Amino acid sequence: MALEIVETCVNCWACEPLCPNRAIYEAAPHFLIDADKCTECLGDHAKPQCVEICPIEGAIVNELNEPMNPAGSLTGIPPQRWAAAQREIAAR
């Protein structure tokens, strides 16, 4: 089992020092998790530390490719509302 960082990562460094296994490393175009080292923090923390501090929804996914922080869960912006605002901006 391992978590994965995907392309929406903004390279903010917040997760890197928290990983108990030093599995997270800087890479281009974004940070990556070494799947061989990641334990999803089992045995070290109650919750995966990278997931707990990551500010970007959808940037970390599990093995099923499901976002650990789904849309709307961190910003509080309902996804429909976000989509409506983007449509409104594009129409300007």
Next chain:
Amino acid sequence: MDLPVIASKAPLTPQGGCSAGSCGSTAGQLSGLSEEIRRKVEDHPCYSEQAHHHFARMHAAVAPACNIQCHYCNRKYDCANESRPGVVSELLTPDQAVKKTLAVAAAIPQMSVLGIAGPGDPLANPERTFATFRELAIKAPDIKLCVSTNGLALPDSVEELAKHNIDHVTITINCVDAEVGAKIYPWIFWQGERIRGIEAARILIEQQQKGLEMLVARGILVKVNSVMIPGVNDEHLKEVSKVVKAKGAFLHNVMPLIAEAEHGTFYGIMGQRSPSPAELKNLQDACEGDMNMMRHCRQCRADAVGLLGEDRGAEFTMDKVEAMEMDDAFLADAMAKRKALREQIAAENEAKKAKAHAPQPAGVAVVTIHRRTTTTDSGRPVLMAVAAKNGMVAEHFGHAREFLVYEATAAGAKLIGHRKTDLYCDGGDTCGDGESVLAKTIKALEGCEAVLCSKIGYEPWGELEAAGIRPNGEHAMEPVEEAVTAVWHEMLAAGLLNAPIAAETKRVA
């Protein structure tokens, strides 16, 4: 209200007195501060209104990580076209930040301060932040170091801050009530967990207040920033102002919320409005009874460079900085130039002060304000916009990127804020768009009854007059406060200040 901490260091200057070093342009803001604090802030553009005319600062964007989420912030911050806190174009390593700071301080001798303000929270990146401070303290010991934080990690960092000789810290405190806080902060990261709601706000507030007390106890100057969010914390900020003053913060900076849908922030998307300039001024005035208020903040980006209000960041990108050769002799020469400039500015300020204390020749009435005055018997207060440069009326109307707004009364001129504007005339072939830009500028100057500048064209003159704003180019190259005061007296003499404010210039809130 009592000022236990400040009073324990040095006696307070009596309000309205002229005994301490406050006479001059900064008096309105810094009256009531001890001489010791004044000395500490006299060349810090973010802490002293007078200094911001002459001294430059730079923010080193070394701190990307954050430990909280604020509803006015979007962590996808990578945008070159936005000017608001938390936004940067280029993240720096500590080594790069040191090199860039030295390059900027060599090119801009007015540079007096290096601040770390993000784009995340500096104290959530302690290794990167303190590595930068450690190197700079050695290589440019004359540059003041300061830090701006949300406060969550502050109590754990006070020891380290004191060790690095950081004598200025800004804490952003938007509330002292967790129920208000829950509407501003969706979550914090605390002891290995994301905490949400009222519990998150309660922990954050507790840490901020504890950090404030610890800094004050160590004699480190604390400025408090608050974001005014209409309908969320606007009324509550009066209470915040009282609390932080009682705990020893020396300056309170209430800033307007910046929220546009295209910023992608919670408030921007959800349609939370920003305060109007008049609402902001009213709140700042209401807080002022208890606290020294800051009115000259420009809400800079976390990688801003230069004087407040003129960002020169684009001149110092990392590829340009890396190409510079900076040996010891070069750095020593740059430091000597900065020292000479500081001495020159100090001498000029002394001369200004001496002039202000000298008996006034008959017929000239330039009075330096020492306390807030709302109305007088002899004439009503007037808002005036000034196209200023280095503290003088020295900018062409069409070239001004921002106008300083002063409230003029019989007691003198007081800075109450600034209004940003697009360039009306850039001398290029875009001048055909001038009309719409002028209309925007006139809208930005809403509530002002006069605009002072060094020069102004025929066309904008007419449009301004039609909008009820009197253009004035008669005071070019005069110090701003003297010019504003003089114009107020001219308006008084012309009988313009007896009637209540003219309908067309009144702000419709």
